Amino acid sequence: MRAACARRRSAPRGGTPAPTACRRSPGRSARRSGRRAAASPPGVRARRPPAILPHHRSNPAGRGVGSPARQPRRRNASVSLLSVEDLVVRYGQGAGAVQAVDGVTFTVGAGEAVGLVGESGCGKSSLGRAILRLQPAAAGAVRVEGTDILSLPERRLVPYRRRLQMVFQDPFGALNPRQTLARLLETPLRVHGERDPLARRRRSLEMLARVGLPAAALHRYPHEFSGGQRQRIGIARALMLRPDLVVCDEPVSALDVSIQAQILNLLVELRGELGLACLFISHDLSVVRYFADRVLVMYLGRIVESADHATLWAAPRHPYTQALLAAVPRADPARRTPPAALRGDSGTARPATGCRFRPRCTAAGPHCATHDPALRAVAPGHFVACHLA
Numbered sequence: 001m002r003a004a005c006a007r008r009r010s011a012p013r014g015g016t017p018a019p020t021a022c023r024r025s026p027g028r029s030a031r032r033s034g035r036r037a038a039a040s041p042p043g044v045r046a047r048r049p050p051a052i053l054p055h056h057r058s059n060p061a062g063r064g065v066g067s068p069a070r071q072p073r074r075r076n077a078s079v080s081l082l083s084v085e086d087l088v089v090r091y092g093q094g095a096g097a098v099q100a101v102d103g104v105t106f107t108v109g110a111g112e113a114v115g116l117v118g119e120s121g122c123g124k125s126s127l128g129r130a131i132l133r134l135q136p137a138a139a140g141a142v143r144v145e146g147t148d149i150l151s152l153p154e155r156r157l158v159p160y161r162r163r164l165q166m167v168f169q170d171p172f173g174a175l176n177p178r179q180t181l182a183r184l185l186e187t188p189l190r191v192h193g194e195r196d197p198l199a200r201r202r203r204s205l206e207m208l209a210r211v212g213l214p215a216a217a218l219h220r221y222p223h224e225f226s227g228g229q230r231q232r233i234g235i236a237r238a239l240m241l242r243p244d245l246v247v248c249d250e251p252v253s254a255l256d257v258s259i260q261a262q263i264l265n266l267l268v269e270l271r272g273e274l275g276l277a278c279l280f281i282s283h284d285l286s287v288v289r290y291f292a293d294r295v296l297v298m299y300l301g302r303i304v305e306s307a308d309h310a311t312l313w314a315a316p317r318h319p320y321t322q323a324l325l326a327a328v329p330r331a332d333p334a335r336r337t338p339p340a341a342l343r344g345d346s347g348t349a350r351p352a353t354g355c356r357f358r359p360r361c362t363a364a365g366p367h368c369a370t371h372d373p374a375l376r377a378v379a380p381g382h383f384v385a386c387h388l389a
């Protein structure tokens with residue numbers, strides 16, 4: 001690590017801080033080569049190309065939210081689907097306040113899968129929830145095709161609620177145990193204006209089939225299903241309204257490895273079929289690597305590195321990302337030593353000045369103690385918040 005950081009010190013520093021434009025970048029060949037090298041979770045199939053037009057957008061004749069033939073949305077190609085700007089989420093007040101998200105900025109394009117990684121407590125869930133207005137933001141903006149949904153009154157928020165959905169880590173906690181699947185799946189359709197019960201039923205059967213559950217499941221309750229099946233129900237529910245973007249908050253963390261692979265494969269397939277954009281939150285780099293086109297690395301409430309997934313794995317520039325990658329276990333029979341552990345933990349050491357990763361960084365210098373590094377471009381599409389990068 002020390003040697004790697006010393007090499008970084010001699011790297012050119014230039015570049016302007018450009019925290020917003022974290023778009024998919026280098027060439028396809030780079031992505032392909034990274035993909036070949038990727039260590040997918042066991043049982044996970046190879047990535048498929050995403051961005052296939054969803055059927056409802058190709059048929060302009062239909063009416064109603066639940067109809068498979070809903071009116072297509074007009075998109076402004078120059079505006080990102082989702083644009084998060086200087087978002088701040090704070091818990092509590094005064095000296096005891098926790099700034100869980102501390103001025104985060106990024107974009108997600110239509111149909112793009114963005115991974116958000118970081119260790120426990122760095123603010124991933126708070127960020128995901130604030131984007132969906134499930135958690136109030138203290139400052140910043142969340143724009144959906146240019147409209148700041150944080151400033152909208154509840155009434156005007158309704159169409160955006162339909163377009164942004166969430167898949168939770170604990171599907172059981174997110175499903176009302178007193179409701180049958182029919183009710184769980186069809187209520188959002190009714191709330192969002194689908195008056196025809198037959199259309200609602202058609203859609204729920206269609207979604208059940210799509211996530212691999214039988215039609216008879218409609219009349220059963222969440223507790224009658226296994227963990228993996230419940231996550232399928234959570235996914236079906238999130239997709240009932242045909243959203244444009246789904247925030248998946250650790251959707252496979254609570255599942256055992258073989259079920260993880262099934263759910264990941266399902267998410268990849270659905271994303272490809274429906275052209276969904278995804279913000280995929282996870283602390284597991286191998287999962288994010290498999291799923292995401294672009295990866296944001298979060299540390300103590302800030303994005304500290306952002307790049308397309310091949311670049312991030314091949315040439316991570318932030319010492320935190322390097323440490324995270326070094327800590328990923330690899331199935332290598334020749335390797336006898338355990339993966340390198342990152343020293344300390346994020347909760348114990350948040351310095352008042354300078355770089356927030358400094359107490360855990362083996363290469364931190366005097367400048368790191370006094371100056372908080374901004375996210376800046378180190379290569380096209382690659383942004384790093386480190387003085388040494």
Ligand SMILES: Nc1ncnc2c1ncn2[C@@H]1O[C@H](COP(=O)(O)OP(=O)(O)OP(=O)(O)O)[C@@H](O)[C@H]1O
Pocket residue numbers: 091092098099100118119120121122123124125126127283
């Ligand atoms: N409701 C709350 N009240 C007070 N503090 C909170 C609350 N929710 C989260 N926090 C704090 O905010 C910080 C970020 O929490 P958050 O759950 O967003 O992190 P995370 O990266 O998603 O963690 P994990 O991966 O463990 O879910 C943590 O320090 C946490 O203790």
